[in-house]
Amino acid sequence: xxxxxxxxxxxxxxxxxxxxxxxxxxxxxxxxxxxxxxxxxxxxxxxxxxxxxxxxxxxxxxxxxxxxxxxxxxxxxxxxxxxxxxxxxxxxxxxxxxxxxxxxxxxxxxxxxxxxxxxxxxxxxxxxxxxxxxxxxxxxxxxxxxxxxxxxxxxxxxxxxxxxxxxxxxxxxxxxxxxxxxxxxxxxxxxxxxxxxxxxxxxxxxxxxxxxxxxxxxxxxxxxxxxxxxxxxxxxxxxxxxxxxxxxxxxxxxxxxxxxxxxxxxxxxxxxxxxxxxxxxxxxxxxxxxxxxxxxxxxxxxxxxx
Amino acid sequence: xxxxxxxxxxxxxxxxxxxxxxxxxxxxxxxxxxxxxxxxxxxxxxxxxxxxxxxxxxxxxxxxxxxxxxxxxxxxxxxxxxxxxxxxxxxxxxxxxxxxxxxxxxxxxxxxxxxxxxxxxxxxxxxxxxxxxxxxxxxxxxxxxxxxxxxxxxxxxxxxxxxxxxxxxxxxxxxxxxxxxxxxxxxxxxxxxxxxxxxxxxxxxxxxxxxxx
Numbered sequence: 001x002x003x004x005x006x007x008x009x010x011x012x013x014x015x016x017x018x019x020x021x022x023x024x025x026x027x028x029x030x031x032x033x034x035x036x037x038x039x040x041x042x043x044x045x046x047x048x049x050x051x052x053x054x055x056x057x058x059x060x061x062x063x064x065x066x067x068x069x070x071x072x073x074x075x076x077x078x079x080x081x082x083x084x085x086x087x088x089x090x091x092x093x094x095x096x097x098x099x100x101x102x103x104x105x106x107x108x109x110x111x112x113x114x115x116x117x118x119x120x121x122x123x124x125x126x127x128x129x130x131x132x133x134x135x136x137x138x139x140x141x142x143x144x145x146x147x148x149x150x151x152x153x154x155x156x157x158x159x160x161x162x163x164x165x166x167x168x169x170x171x172x173x174x175x176x177x178x179x180x181x182x183x184x185x186x187x188x189x190x191x192x193x194x195x196x197x198x199x200x201x202x203x204x205x206x207x208x209x210x211x212x213x214x215x216x217x218x219x220x221x222x223x224x225x226x227x228x229x230x231x232x233x234x235x236x237x238x239x240x241x242x243x244x245x246x247x248x249x250x251x252x253x254x255x256x257x258x259x260x261x262x263x264x265x266x267x268x269x270x271x272x273x274x275x276x277x278x279x280x281x282x283x284x285x286x287x288x289x290x291x292x293x294x295x296x297x298x299x300x301x302x303x304x305x306x
Numbered sequence: 307x308x309x310x311x312x313x314x315x316x317x318x319x320x321x322x323x324x325x326x327x328x329x330x331x332x333x334x335x336x337x338x339x340x341x342x343x344x345x346x347x348x349x350x351x352x353x354x355x356x357x358x359x360x361x362x363x364x365x366x367x368x369x370x371x372x373x374x375x376x377x378x379x380x381x382x383x384x385x386x387x388x389x390x391x392x393x394x395x396x397x398x399x400x401x402x403x404x405x406x407x408x409x410x411x412x413x414x415x416x417x418x419x420x421x422x423x424x425x426x427x428x429x430x431x432x433x434x435x436x437x438x439x440x441x442x443x444x445x446x447x448x449x450x451x452x453x454x455x456x457x458x459x460x461x462x463x464x465x466x467x468x469x470x471x472x473x474x475x476x477x478x479x480x481x482x483x484x485x486x487x488x489x490x491x492x493x494x495x496x497x498x499x500x501x502x503x504x505x506x507x508x509x510x511x512x513x514x515x516x517x518x519x
Contacts, residue, residue: 287399288327291406298410 011095018084022228023047025264029191032268047227054220062213064124072119073218076112077225083108084232088163090244090252100160102150106143109188112225113139119218120210131209134279138194138206141286142187145293149181152297153240166236167245173296178241180292182266185233187286189226192271194282234263308428311351314344315433318463319409322440325460326405327398330390331452335379338456338463341437342371345463352473363478363485367466370485375459375492382496383452386503395512396447408439430467437464449512451499455492462488 027044034041043049061069086105088094094101117132152173153165187194190207199205211222238244238259244252277285318341325337346367353360383390394401412435421431441461445454462484469481506513 284327284398284402287402288323291323291402294406294410298413302413 010092014085014089014095015081018081018228018231019224022231023051023224024227025230025234025260026197026227028261028264029268029271032265033272036269036272047223051220051224054215054223055217057216059216059218062123065122069119069122069214070218072115072122073214073221073225076115076119077221077228079108079112079115080225080228080232083112084228086162087232087235088166088239089235090239090256091247091249092252093163097161097163102154102160102162102165105162106147106150109146109229110139110143112229116210116222119214123213125213127209128212131206131212134206135190135210138187138282138286141283141290142184145180145184145286145290146188148290148293148297149177149184149240152177152293152300155297156300166239168243173299174241176292176299177296178237180289180296181233181237181240182263183285183289183292185230185237185263186267186270187289188233189230191267193274193277193285196276230267231260234260237263311348312429314348314351315429315467317341317344318433318467319429319436322409322437322460323402323405325456326401326440326443329392329398331383331388331392331450332380332390334392334453334456335376335383338459339372339376341460341463342375343368345466346371348467348470349473352470359478360473363481366482367485370489371459371463374489378489378492378496379452379455382499386500388450388452388499388503392453393449393510394447395449396443401443401447404443405436405440408443409436412436412439425471430470434464434467437461437467440464449510451495451502451511454511455495459488459492 024044024047026047027042030046031041031044059070083105085095086097086101086108088097113135117136120128120132150165154160156173157165157168159165186192190197195206195208197208199208207226211219214222235256238256242255242259244255247255321337321341321344325334325341328334328337346364349360349364349367396404409432412432415435416431419431425431437460441457441459441464444457444460448454448457466481466484502508502511502514
């Protein structure tokens with residue numbers, strides 16, 4: 001009974017950690033962008049204020065929409081949270097771990113994307129259909145890269161369970177894998193070379209266009225889900241590269257936090273120093289990410305029996 | 307020592323893909339130059355005891371492939387006023403995928419070959435096949451003469467990598483001769499590029515299909 005209580009408390013703490021810490025990342029990115037641009041920028045906690053404000057507002061529903069318009073963001077939010085709980089955090093492991101849970105992680109992320117696209121299509125607006133089409137067509141390539149990266153980790157560690165896959169370092173292919181996963185992170189979270197999160201020009205945006213007609217609590221769920229997805233990818237990238245499993249709990253937590261901070265600042269720097277790519281150049285970059293992960297897979301495969 | 311060589315071959319393979327994926331001629335030329343220097347360094351790493359002739363050939367290769375040939379190509383580009391876009395006839399994504407598939411096939415092929423045990427763990431053979439394939443893709447899939455020259459140079463780098471397997475037995479004079487031929491070839495192509503540009507007002511080799519007196 002006591003062990004069960006401890007496990008329950010740990011689960012709640014972990015859940016709260018994911019929920020509370022996630023909106024910090026977009027704040028840090030915006031602070032870095034403001035710092036590079038020589039501005040003061042919004043406060044780091046801006047997204048928390050936005051979420052609180054949105055949560056108190058009412059929802060505007062079009063007469064066209066079915067319940068899917070509200071259910072989509074909710075399901076997507078729960079799916080991303082479930083995927084986050086599958087991810088192990090260094091030596092303390094995951095709250096839920098079983099043989100082959102990495103497949104569930106990938107499918108939960110895909111489910112979240114499907115629900116977002118579904119909710120966007122519900123509005124019947126041409127713009128949002130366009131945004132959903134763009135999001136999904138980029139996702140085809142980004143998902144191939146992500147699956148290849150996971151395959152590389154799986155071949156390297158000889159396991160399909162996230163806890164054992166992420167415990168050792170990625171070995172010789174770590175640099176390739178890190179570059180590939182960072183590009184996937186940028187694409188999946190609609191950051192700069194792929195999409196500009198601060199633009200509100202309908203013809204160029206991708207993720208932002210899908211949520212144009214959402215308001216109130218569903219919009220808050222979407223924004224919070226997006227920040228959790230960013231944190232999830234950052235943690236996955238750091239754990240794939242650094243051998244956190246061998247460290248003590250405190251050192252692992254410090255290394256994980258420092259790694260996530262480095263990734264976040266990196267995203268901010270990319271966002272300030274690069275322009276977004278033209279649409280027809282995006283597949284080339286995503287193919288490059290796929291190839292980086294593919295070569296990491298090749299290194300893992302060749303290194304495995306050499 | 308072997309791991310250093312493998313690192314350089316890995317760099318060369320990465321540069322192959324960079325040459326396939328970049329849309330600007332100067333970056334293709336830069337990739338070829340860096341690849342030539344990386345490959346020129348290898349004889350020094352492969353020979354365990356220092357040898358004057360090997361050192362001389364290595365320095366010569368690095369100087370010619372890293373500096374002389376890129377300078378010739380850039381000068382040809384400048385005098386002929388070529389636009390810097392590559393104009394692929396096989397798109398960038400398909401050529402990247404072809405190159406990556408070729409590299410993986412080269413790794414698989416090198417495992418199947420009956421190599422000497424001392425070469426079995428090295429990346430030299432897959433790297434050489436991958437470079438040759440990349441050179442072919444560039445030769446077929448680019449329509450500008452300069453990009454085709456770059457493809458030819460990558461092809462030659464691949465052959466040079468394969469030749470490194472025989473470094474103990476091939477007279478280095480042969481390597482020096484090949485290097486000289488290569489330089490003269492690129493020099494001549496630099497002149498021809500200028501002539502093509504003046505005669506046809508374009509460097510698109512796909513227009514050069516008819517023979518006339």
